[in-house]
Amino acid sequence: MTNRIRIATRKSPLAIWQAEYVKTELLKHHSDLQVEFVALSTRGDKILDVALSKVGGKGLFVKELEVAMTDDAADIAVHSMKDVPMQLPQGFELPIICEREDPSDALVSHHFNSIEALPQGAVVGTSSLRRQAQLLAIRPDLTIKVLRGNVGTRLQRLDDGEYDAILLAAAGLKRLGLEARIAQRLNKDDLLPACGQGAVGIETRQGDERIIQLLKPLYHRETALRVSAERAMNRALDGGCQVPIAGFALLSDDQLSLEGRVGSVDGRQLLKVAEQITLVGSDDEQLAQAEQLGLSVANKLRSQGADALLAELV
Numbered sequence: 001m002t003n004r005i006r007i008a009t010r011k012s013p014l015a016i017w018q019a020e021y022v023k024t025e026l027l028k029h030h031s032d033l034q035v036e037f038v039a040l041s042t043r044g045d046k047i048l049d050v051a052l053s054k055v056g057g058k059g060l061f062v063k064e065l066e067v068a069m070t071d072d073a074a075d076i077a078v079h080s081m082k083d084v085p086m087q088l089p090q091g092f093e094l095p096i097i098c099e100r101e102d103p104s105d106a107l108v109s110h111h112f113n114s115i116e117a118l119p120q121g122a123v124v125g126t127s128s129l130r131r132q133a134q135l136l137a138i139r140p141d142l143t144i145k146v147l148r149g150n151v152g153t154r155l156q157r158l159d160d161g162e163y164d165a166i167l168l169a170a171a172g173l174k175r176l177g178l179e180a181r182i183a184q185r186l187n188k189d190d191l192l193p194a195c196g197q198g199a200v201g202i203e204t205r206q207g208d209e210r211i212i213q214l215l216k217p218l219y220h221r222e223t224a225l226r227v228s229a230e231r232a233m234n235r236a237l238d239g240g241c242q243v244p245i246a247g248f249a250l251l252s253d254d255q256l257s258l259e260g261r262v263g264s265v266d267g268r269q270l271l272k273v274a275e276q277i278t279l280v281g282s283d284d285e286q287l288a289q290a291e292q293l294g295l296s297v298a299n300k301l302r303s304q305g306a307d308a309l310l311a312e313l314v
């Protein structure tokens with residue numbers, strides 16, 4: 001059927017929000033399109049009791065969706081760019097990156113309205129090594145406690161009193177209508193976001209032109225340039241989303257800047273590199289320049305010892 005598109009999606013509320021978002025945007029541009037959902041469980045949704053970094057985090061949330069596309073049970077998969085492995089398997093591409101939501105991390109707490117206000121030794125929930133490394137770099141006295149599950153599950157565990165505060169992506173909270181729970185949006189000097197955080201990407205079968213044409217209006221150039229730089233850096237450092245790596249790019253006119261960080265999980269070391277370039281030429285050329293910027297920041301992090309820090313993890 002030529003006027004149909006099937007979206008493979010995980011069943012979590014955030015994944016469903018993202019699939020609904022893509023459906024709504026598609027219908028704005030193609031009012032007669034038939035959009036269907038194919039809801040799937042992924043391995044990452046099933047293993048909830050172990051830190052993701054310990055169960056081979058790479059691609060845990062993505063693979064089942066790709067199988068559905070290979071089997072022609074679905075046409076596209078909608079992902080949080082933060083969760084997409086740096087190398088896609090053969091036969092797939094990520095042609096569309098949508099407009100970014102707030103990329104920052106957020107502190108959620110019933111009693112404390114900022115990191116500064118947390119008492120000595122307070123218990124903070126996160127399973128992100130990136131959040132852990134950067135938080136301990138500014139507050140080495142804090143106690144980090146594992147926290148996994150969907151956003152709703154994590155909030156429930158905070159409400160149950162297991163933590164003094166937890167860290168979540170602001171984007172996820174906003175999308176689920178939970179913005180009111182944000183006690184503090186963390187600035188990027190304190191907590192640099194994850195590569196791709198806050199951006200939704202759409203994966204297709206490689207070269208599936210009918211589908212890619214339908215999706216084109218959802219492409220957001222600024223977000224694509226920023227996320228391309230961030231992901232190129234992460235790829236060059238051989239990191240997935242379960243490593244203490246942060247990467248965040250900004251575009252202002254033709255100036256693309258990228259900051260990258262690699263930390264030790266105890267927060268004692270935190271390497272920081274920032275660089276800026278002027279974009280020139282066609283869209284494709286600019287995307288290539290964004291990736292070059294990512295490589296350059298990764299190389300500088302390497303020359304400061306990033307490999308040794310990342311090697312300690314395995």
Ligand SMILES: NCc1[nH]cc(CCC(=O)O)c1CC(=O)O
Nearest residue numbers: 080082168169171172197198199
């Ligand atoms: N790793 C889970 C995940 N993947 C994307 C988001 C939030 C939304 C986004 O970054 O696009 C979250 C939750 C969180 O980190 O709090």
